Amino acid sequence: MSDNFKATENNSRHELRDLVRSQLQILLDQNNLKGAKSLLIPVQPVDIAEAIASLSESAQAIAFRLLDKNKAIEVYEHLEAKIQGILIEDFKRQEVIDIVDKMSPDDRARLFDELPATIVSRIITQLSDQERQATNLLLGYQENTAGRIMTPEYIFVKETFNINETFAKIRSLANTSELIYYVYVVNETRQLTGVVSFRDLVIHGRQTIVKDIMTQDIIYVKTDTDQEEVANLIKRYDFFALPVVDRELRIVGVVTVDDVIDILQKKATEDIYALSAIQGEGENYFKTNLFTITKRRVGWLLVLLLTNTVTGGIIGAQEDIIAQYTILAAFMPLLADTGGNIGAQSSTVVIRGISTEEVRELGTTKVIIREGLAGLLLGFVLGLVTMIWAYLLPSNDNNLIVAFAVGITLTAICTLASIAGSALPFLFRRLGLDPALMSGPFITTAVDVLGILIYFNIARAMLGF
Structure with missing residues (x-):
């Protein structure tokens, strides 16, 4: 199958899903339940689940009840845990039992993890003996273990x-x-x-x-x-x-393998959020309550706000040299941002390597050395370009000296940022902390503080200040 054909096929599927979602909402708004039921008959369960998720809470229950029993069970397994819980609250007792009893045991155990204990206890007592035994078996294992996510339905x-x-x-x-x-x-x-x-x-x-x-x-x-x-x-x-x-x-x-895909997707989402210092459980960020989002993000931002005052203090202590050579202040954002970007690049590839175990063959020391050398080469190239630019600035009275100071500093910052970006994830893992969550903020702060210190010390030495 050619790439163009695949792209066309994928676009058609997306268009079909969008059409189903929009038409389903319109038909429900018109109270045309017969038309809505006919619309859903040829649609795949996973696409129906996605369409139901886009509806309001009241419409979700109505749309779900339009499905025949067998299809409803498949659709229910594809719904987000939050929507599953909402639907259970709206269902009559027998409707709940008919659906939950036919779910696969591992999917049922994941659902029970998200529901209040009182509802779980009530449902378990109504399951068939075989399904109740299978569910209790899984719930008896710790969360996030093989026992909890396995299915006892095998041959x-x-x-x-x-x-x-x-x-x-x-x-x-x-x-x-x-x-x-x-x-x-x-x-x-x-x-x-x-x-x-x-x-x-x-x-x-x-x-x-x-x-x-x-x-x-x-x-x-x-x-x-x-x-x-x-x-x-x-x-x-x-x-x-x-x-x-x-x-x-x-x-x-x-x-x-279908359970594994869910695990890997959730882990990848958590790591991506963590790299930006956003604590999350892998759920849909855009459907999370704004107050919950604020609570998760404000902690690290306050820490960074406080630690950045250190950078401000260092800059404040350089008033004498900045007053005489104001051009030095123009390069501070460039140096800090470049160091932060390079540090983030190094930490991202190392954290990914830790997650996929690709770094195991090289070992910690070789990975850090490799990233340090990469940072040195990057710093040399970027430093040379920046040095030429600084030399050509018309407002620079000490063109050559300031240009050398900026170029040397940028080379040092790039090397330092690469080493920090590759070493800190290993350190945090050794301490039992999440490398993805901890590395980003610490790398940014360390590079900012040390970069400014290096910059002004080099400038003072070269300008004889």
């Missing part, structure tokens, strides 16, 4: 099964299992001993014993493994799913 067979028996089990469980690409193999005590892909089952004879064709070198995780480590393993090995075992190596569930 396993004993080592003694042949392929005919395995296919029979697949057929009997296909409608209730979330995954049929892999069949997991266990021994008599249900310990995980191997895995067989659907492809392996198809190409071998029907009487072949699964133990003879299974892959014994299994990659698995424990129930207490952090969910981000699970996500990285699935991404690294291109798996559709990863088995989860307990302390005795008995298989208890699987984590599927």
